[in-house]
Every structure is written in C-alpha cells, then in structure tokens.
Amino acid sequence: MSEALRVAVVGAGPAGIYAADILTTRDPDASVDIFDRLPTPYGLIRYGVAPDHPRIKQIIVALHRVMENPRIRFVGNTHVGVDIKVDELREFYDAVVFATGAERDRSMGIPGEEADRSYGAADFVAFYDSHPDRELHWDLTGAKHVAVIGVGNVALDVARVLAKSADEMLVTDIPAHVHAVLADSAVTDVHMFARRGPAQAKFTPVELRELDHSPNVQVIVAPEGMEFDDESESALARSKSLRMVVDVLSEWAMRDPKPGPHRRIHIHFLENPVEIVTDADGGVAGLRTERQELRGDGTVGGTGLFTDWDVQAVYRAVGYRSEAIEDLPFDHAKLVLPNAGGRVLNLDGAPLPGVYATGWVKRGPVGLIGHTKSDAAETITNLLEDAPELSRATQRTAADVDALLAAKGLPVTDFAGWDRLDAHELAAGEPHGRGRVKVVDRAEMSRIAARQA
Known part of the structure; x- marks a missing residue:
C-alpha cells in the first residue's frame, strides 16, 4: 500500500x-x-x-x-x-x-423470568458501577432472601455486593446514590444456585476466596451438592485452578457456622432452576429448582425432586450477550x-x-x-x-x-478529556480516603472532559 x-x-x-x-x-x-x-x-x-x-x-x-x-x-x-x-x-x-x-443478559427461558424483582445480573452490575446509560435507581428494601442463579465470576460479584455492608463499600469508587441503596438493603441471605457440580464451577480461585473476606458475611456451602463423578475427577486432575476451587468449597462445606449477626451466602450445587414462582401481583415469591444428578461424563440429569426456595428476588447471572x-x-x-x-x-x-x-x-x-x-x-x-x-x-x-x-x-470527548475527568474523580475521593468517586451523569462527565486544562 x-x-x-x-x-x-x-x-x-x-x-x-x-x-x-x-x-x-x-x-x-x-x-x-x-x-x-x-x-x-x-x-x-x-x-x-x-x-x-x-x-x-x-x-x-x-x-x-x-x-x-x-x-x-x-x-x-x-x-x-x-x-x-x-x-x-x-x-x-x-x-x-x-x-x-x-453487556446485556442472556435469557434463561424459564417461567416467571419476567416477574417483578427478577433481574438480570448485567443490569445490577451497571447500577452499582454507575453506568450513565442504565438504571440509576434500585430497590433492595423488599427482599430478605434473594437468589443468584449462576456460578461464574459475575455471579460471585453480585452475591458479594448484595451481602456486604454498605460501609464496607465506602472505600471503593461508588457514588452516594449507590451507597444509599446498599445502606437501605434488607438482604440477610443470598442463595447461589448451580445446575451442575462443584467440579464444573466457573469461579476462579482468587474470586472465590474473596467471597469469604468480609467479617460481616458468612459463606455456607450445602454439603449435599458436593458430589463428583468420573469426569469430575478427571477434570480436577487436569486443572490445578479447578482443584484449588474445589478445595476451598470442600473446606467451607465442612466448617461449622460462625456465631454472631451477619449476612449469609449459601452455595447450592446440583440444583437446576426451573421456575421463578410469582405472587398475585406478578412479583417474585420463590424459586423452584430440580435436584440434579451427575451422569459420569460431567453432564447432569433431573431427578424429579423439586424444592421451592423462599426468596423475594432473583438475579440471573447466566451469561452476557x-x-x-x-x-x-x-x-x-x-x-x-x-x-x-x-x-x-x-x-x-x-x-x-x-x-x-x-x-x-x-x-x-x-x-x-x-x-x-x-x-x-x-x-x-x-x-x-x-x-x-x-x-x-x-x-x-x-x-x-x-x-x-x-x-x-x-x-x-478525547483522551485528554478523559485525563481531566480522571483527575476530577481522583480529587473527589481524596478527602474521604478513597481512590476516586465516580461522576455518574453523562452530561457532567462530558462537561468536565471538555474543560480546558
């Protein structure tokens, strides 16, 4: 050329x-x-x-x-x-x-998915990360028990943010409106559901361990889901990272509950969500799962055993599209x-x-x-x-x-404008001992970025 x-x-x-x-x-x-x-x-x-x-x-x-x-x-x-x-x-x-x-949520394709208080994880992530084009309001006051469907790192993020106290998040870059929503949260228990077994989990070891770092959160792994078949054992032999994940989960499944007031994250393996149960007003009234069993090749099949979980909100973290x-x-x-x-x-x-x-x-x-x-x-x-x-x-x-x-x-906006906005956010966090405080409004971001140095 x-x-x-x-x-x-x-x-x-x-x-x-x-x-x-x-x-x-x-x-x-x-x-x-x-x-x-x-x-x-x-x-x-x-x-x-x-x-x-x-x-x-x-x-x-x-x-x-x-x-x-x-x-x-x-x-x-x-x-x-x-x-x-x-x-x-x-x-x-x-x-x-x-x-x-x-950055949009995949659908699960189960009854009740469109109910009030049935949320896509991507929408909640966009809220707590203050995306300027997404929802700036969220209501955590109406649900004590919530379900998070999925066992990837996004599901871990959602469960952790729901369970941690608002003041623990004050060291981060969240703006005031996100802190206010977290401070008003009624959540006491977060239930995470995985269709397959622990050897098929998509967590990374570092992300999983961080779930247990908060002094205000107890992680509980349901021992009845800690099952392994021949393919599970082969997968563990092939992957050091997966072995580390399963070792952490096994340790948590065997430990005694911690005393004291705190929020809890419950992890349930081999439970396949089949329906989001709704109330007369069209809101979430529960989650129905079918118990799964490992088939020996890493896949699972239904057992016909169903459980209704008392949750008032559902967060679907089953993948982006x-x-x-x-x-x-x-x-x-x-x-x-x-x-x-x-x-x-x-x-x-x-x-x-x-x-x-x-x-x-x-x-x-x-x-x-x-x-x-x-x-x-x-x-x-x-x-x-x-x-x-x-x-x-x-x-x-x-x-x-x-x-x-x-x-x-x-x-x-250009890259010099980003540097101006970056400096503004860093300066906003400094008096409070925080790395930065995000500017939320798109017009305000653009105004700051356009300001001449």
Whole structure:
C-alpha cells in the first residue's frame, strides 16, 4: 500500500485497545481512531468490574499507556450505528474493527423470568458501577432472601455486593446514590444456585476466596451438592485452578457456622432452576429448582425432586450477550457478529471487505480479560493480510473525521478529556480516603472532559 493504513476501532474496552496496540505495533505507519458511545474509555473495566475489585481495575494502567500512543486517538460520545452509520465510517477508514463487547443478559427461558424483582445480573452490575446509560435507581428494601442463579465470576460479584455492608463499600469508587441503596438493603441471605457440580464451577480461585473476606458475611456451602463423578475427577486432575476451587468449597462445606449477626451466602450445587414462582401481583415469591444428578461424563440429569426456595428476588447471572449493530449481519443464535477469524461475514458467508470483529462480539462472553489479547492478535493478523486488497478511504485525515462529527453536533470527548475527568474523580475521593468517586451523569462527565486544562 502506498498510503498508511487508517483503521477505526469501535469500542474502547480492553478488546478494542488491545487491537489498536497490536495493529500500531505491527504496522508502525498505521493510525487508529477508537470510537466509543460513552464519554470515557475502558468499557468493561470501568462499568463491568465490581467496585471492590481494585486489583482488576489496575489493568487500566497498562491500557492508559497504549492510549498515549500519538497514532491512537480516542473519540468518545460517538455511537457508531446510531450517530454515525457504518457505511459512513468507511468513507474515512480503510478498515473498521468492532469490539463492542457483550453487556446485556442472556435469557434463561424459564417461567416467571419476567416477574417483578427478577433481574438480570448485567443490569445490577451497571447500577452499582454507575453506568450513565442504565438504571440509576434500585430497590433492595423488599427482599430478605434473594437468589443468584449462576456460578461464574459475575455471579460471585453480585452475591458479594448484595451481602456486604454498605460501609464496607465506602472505600471503593461508588457514588452516594449507590451507597444509599446498599445502606437501605434488607438482604440477610443470598442463595447461589448451580445446575451442575462443584467440579464444573466457573469461579476462579482468587474470586472465590474473596467471597469469604468480609467479617460481616458468612459463606455456607450445602454439603449435599458436593458430589463428583468420573469426569469430575478427571477434570480436577487436569486443572490445578479447578482443584484449588474445589478445595476451598470442600473446606467451607465442612466448617461449622460462625456465631454472631451477619449476612449469609449459601452455595447450592446440583440444583437446576426451573421456575421463578410469582405472587398475585406478578412479583417474585420463590424459586423452584430440580435436584440434579451427575451422569459420569460431567453432564447432569433431573431427578424429579423439586424444592421451592423462599426468596423475594432473583438475579440471573447466566451469561452476557452482544447486541446487533445497525447495518451489519448478526448471528441471532450465537449472539455475535458472524465471522471467520475476526473477518465479519455477510449473510452468504463471504467476508465483508474491511469489516472485522474482536473480543466478546466476535467469540461470545467467555474467557478472562487477558484472553482478549490473543483474540485481537488473530483479528489484526487477518486484517493486515487483507490490507493490500482493501478499498481505500476517500477522506483520510483526522481533520476530516472531526469536521463530520462537528457537523453532527456531537459532544465528542478525547483522551485528554478523559485525563481531566480522571483527575476530577481522583480529587473527589481524596478527602474521604478513597481512590476516586465516580461522576455518574453523562452530561457532567462530558462537561468536565471538555474543560480546558
């Protein structure tokens, strides 16, 4: 190619930033604009990680170094597919990489799922992480006993936030309205339900142990669910991490209850939720599960033995899903952009020239944050292989893009603006001995980001 490659990345979370980093490293002449519909970068790290997990949030330090690359620009408050069409974007870039993630809840498909006080975990996570486009109000006053369905790290986060005291969360970045909701909580018991056995749990050891760190929370593992079949034993032999998880769970299943007033997290294995029971007003009145048995190959089957659990709210943490992007094909079965190695495919299965995907919108919401780096490497490898044959953008400068966005009247934020907002939040937390206090309102974030240094 005679002209330097210009690429747009849509989504400023880890997947998008890793893609930009790999591209600009492998092609020292390439330039990348990273678009995000939010005024801030970092996506899942800012709005998907529990506030009491500062260790995970430290990945922002590495991502910030990437974003300082002068050949990478951040373009915030710009919703591709809404504010600017995909075809319109192609006029300015030789290729577009979609890294829009997965932030909506998958459905369980059981009766009662739409009841009042039946929540998707993603919605609750968005609340306690103060996502500016999601629900800013939550009611924890009407339920003493709640169910969390799922045994992944998101389920652990939800259970832990529900069980910990509000004041324990004051060392985190939560704003006042989240603290007020947690302070008014009536929750005393959180019941976590897993359809399969402990050897099939999706927890990581570190995340699981953190469940038991609060002096105000007791974790209780129901011993009747601690069962293993031949495949379970094989899985434990293959995975040191899984063995560590099962050792922790086994220890908790055998220990005596702690005396004293505290909230409790109960973990139940081999209980398959089959119905959310509703009351006359359409609210959650209970959860019905069917006892499962291991079949020897790691799968489970129903026993016909049902239990009704007295819970007044249900949080479904059974996985996230991506959303369709206007003007692009979408696989409604797999809930991803149809692709081959990151090359987005049209309805006939042929690659769409110059359109790529990476991260969860490419492969589904599986794996940890670090896995997105190898995923991005595959996509960028294929993009660079295609580069000599890509149609060239007709408008090729940052000024061209800026003129388009200005004509649309968008309140665009840039990376220098993020640094201003970051400094503002850090300063807000300092008098209270907190790392930061988040700004919640989108307009306020944009105003602070736009302020001249």
